[in-house]
Amino acid sequence: MKKITTLSLVAASLLSAAQVELQPVGVEATVISDVAHKAQTSADVAQALSDAIPSIDMSRRSGIANDVYIRGQKRDNISVEVDGTKVCGACPNRMDPPVSHIVANQIESIEVIEGPFDVENFGTLSGGIKITTKKPSAEEQGEINLGFGSFGYKKFGASASGGTERVRVSATVSTETSDQYRDGDGNTLAEQLQNYVTANPTANARNYQTKYKDEPAYTKKSAMAKAYIKTFENQELRLSITANRSDDILYANTPMDARYDDSNIYSVEYNIDNISDTYKNINLQYYHSDVDHPMDTMYRNAAMMMGKYKTNQLQTSMDGIKLKNEFNIANHKLVIGLDGSKRMWQGENFDTNTTTGIESNFNVSLTHTETTNKAIFVKLDKSYGAFDVEIGARYDSTEVRPDDVTKASQDYSAFNANIITAYNIDKGHKIFLNIGQASRVPDARELYLGSSGNDQLDQVTNQEVDLGYEAKTSKYKVKAKAFYSMLNNYIYLRPQGTTPESYKFVNLDATVYGAELSASVYMGDAWSLDMGAAYKVGEKNSPAANESKNLADMSPLNGNIALNYEYANNSTATLEARASQKWDTFDAAVGEQEIDAWSILNAKVKHAVNKKFDITVGVNNIFDETYAVSNTYVDLTLLTAQTADVMLLNEPGRYIYTNLDFKF
Numbered sequence: 001m002k003k004i005t006t007l008s009l010v011a012a013s014l015l016s017a018a019q020v021e022l023q024p025v026g027v028e029a030t031v032i033s034d035v036a037h038k039a040q041t042s043a044d045v046a047q048a049l050s051d052a053i054p055s056i057d058m059s060r061r062s063g064i065a066n067d068v069y070i071r072g073q074k075r076d077n078i079s080v081e082v083d084g085t086k087v088c089g090a091c092p093n094r095m096d097p098p099v100s101h102i103v104a105n106q107i108e109s110i111e112v113i114e115g116p117f118d119v120e121n122f123g124t125l126s127g128g129i130k131i132t133t134k135k136p137s138a139e140e141q142g143e144i145n146l147g148f149g150s151f152g153y154k155k156f157g158a159s160a161s162g163g164t165e166r167v168r169v170s171a172t173v174s175t176e177t178s179d180q181y182r183d184g185d186g187n188t189l190a191e192q193l194q195n196y197v198t199a200n201p202t203a204n205a206r207n208y209q210t211k212y213k214d215e216p217a218y219t220k221k222s223a224m225a226k227a228y229i230k231t232f233e234n235q236e237l238r239l240s241i242t243a244n245r246s247d248d249i250l251y252a253n254t255p256m257d258a259r260y261d262d263s264n265i266y267s268v269e270y271n272i273d274n275i276s277d278t279y280k281n282i283n284l285q286y287y288h289s290d291v292d293h294p295m296d297t298m299y300r301n302a303a304m305m306m307g308k309y310k311t312n313q314l315q316t317s318m319d320g321i322k323l324k325n326e327f328n329i330a331n332h333k334l335v336i337g338l339d340g341s342k343r344m345w346q347g348e349n350f351d352t353n354t355t356t357g358i359e360s361n362f363n364v365s366l367t368h369t370e371t372t373n374k375a376i377f378v379k380l381d382k383s384y385g386a387f388d389v390e391i392g393a394r395y396d397s398t399e400v401r402p403d404d405v406t407k408a409s410q411d412y413s414a415f416n417a418n419i420i421t422a423y424n425i426d427k428g429h430k431i432f433l434n435i436g437q438a439s440r441v442p443d444a445r446e447l448y449l450g451s452s453g454n455d456q457l458d459q460v461t462n463q464e465v466d467l468g469y470e471a472k473t474s475k476y477k478v479k480a481k482a483f484y485s486m487l488n489n490y491i492y493l494r495p496q497g498t499t500p501e502s503y504k505f506v507n508l509d510a511t512v513y514g515a516e517l518s519a520s521v522y523m524g525d526a527w528s529l530d531m532g533a534a535y536k537v538g539e540k541n542s543p544a545a546n547e548s549k550n551l552a553d554m555s556p557l558n559g560n561i562a563l564n565y566e567y568a569n570n571s572t573a574t575l576e577a578r579a580s581q582k583w584d585t586f587d588a589a590v591g592e593q594e595i596d597a598w599s600i601l602n603a604k605v606k607h608a609v610n611k612k613f614d615i616t617v618g619v620n621n622i623f624d625e626t627y628a629v630s631n632t633y634v635d636l637t638l639l640t641a642q643t644a645d646v647m648l649l650n651e652p653g654r655y656i657y658t659n660l661d662f663k664f
Helices: 045-052 189-199 201-206 301-306 444-448
Strands: 022-026 029-033 056-059 067-070 079-082 107-114 127-133 141-149 153-163 167-178 218-232 235-249 257-273 279-296 308-329 332-353 359-384 387-402 410-426 429-440 460-472 476-495 503-523 527-540 558-568 571-580 598-610 613-620 655-663
Touching: 029 045, 045 056, 045 067, 045 107, 067 127, 189 201, 201 301, 301 308, 308 359, 359 444, 387 444
Parallel strands: 079 127
Antiparallel strands: 022 029, 029 107, 056 067, 107 127, 141 153, 141 655, 153 167, 167 218, 218 235, 235 257, 257 279, 279 308, 308 332, 332 359, 359 387, 387 410, 410 429, 429 460, 460 476, 476 503, 503 527, 527 558, 558 571, 571 598, 598 613, 613 655
């Protein structure tokens, strides 16, 4: 890896205001607005989130379909919903994380909840992501977006909307493709793997066959359609469908590649406003999402050596219904709701003969499992002069039922609650204190998958305190936050012996704490400076003998600082530095390793030619640095060889891009 000097991280990790404007929704949430226009380098939602919010890190999986962490928490520890629809991935190895089943072209805004402060959704243990897609309008309007970048990147997106006072419809389509990106050393994904195999010949079976080493990195297509129908006064029927199709996605530091990844999201919603002076709203929604995800070894040397390749095909679906009632009682906002869902998850292994194409040796890789949740929740919101308070509570009853009779079924119940408070010192300054508790149940992978599954796992409970300060004036805005999270029965993949097969999911108690800072300084009418920082520590409360106390997935102090110049109406130039300290606090027993410090420089100009046409030109990683942001915790199955570290995947090197946005 190239030697790089770490930037002094007095401030780091918010994108400039010119790229992503962050708006506080409440003291516990942040919204990224106008995502469709702000995601310039790709349609990958994980990239947009990690660029925008200090507390979010990205897990690099490939050129697309990357995952996110909130304060070091990922997988089921954070919930993801799209327009109220809970979305799950099918791959146990996170090749298709929930945020990958929607593309930036379709999104209007994203609300990010940090901590256990959302009682409306099942499983918001340590954070949540709520994606709102574009709504149809009665006015006829449309937009076309073209994107081009290094490494053969091409993106096309189009949307149209229109209708009448009674019926509004919209449609959005997107297609995106890219060759393999090159890191700062000039290596493609396949060449990064080749370098690892050269140093570790025992991993040769995982290497790409010569004829596949120049395959494109991925192809991704997505479409969304909506119809809002006014049935009666103050009543509306809302219909939505989203289809995502991704093909031939390369995962260079993973034993398999994704042959395809198909997902569908359906929603039927009925909304009634202003029923009476007291009864303000009732909303009933049914939703369904499903994912079909086969991953295989067809491109790898193992297929050529054995005359067959192995496929692991995973499928998941989620059906849910939610009823929300909103009341205004003596200036108290009261929300009472019912929430129910059923998730199915299953997997099957089989072999395919490379000559005949005949499939054989079918085996269950993940037993068909249904997780059924029923819940009731309530929220009360009220301001008392300068003091704002919101109180929420939720009760969950959950059943987990596997088809395999040798596996134990489980029943869980939990009471979750939070109190969110803010004291407004004056119009521009406030302090806030949030206290919350939330739980989430183990998923089918943690309970039943292979030798790592543990069907005796307890549910995880997070008890957390957040304390912060926010200031806004005409010259600056600052938001600082500290948090302390106590994770009881935290689910952790831990070695139970000396062999790789000995890893097993267990419950342990852990603590995560840290601080986040973001700030903007306005230097006259044209110049502004945006900055931020995020730091966290994760520790096991009672580590085993000779075991590190460090918790996996806790990235070091990192962030950015951006200088913006607005030279005309809606035209801005931005110079941004991003950096991270060395990742030298990690858990080696679960496969993590030290990662070098890094710093990169990005630049972007967005020019408004007129009200209907914008052009954006940018360069990321100007000095072509070689660096990695994702560590190698064994809860992901990554490439490893005897007596060698797990293969790290480097980030893209110098990336030049342009976007053309047309409105009509």
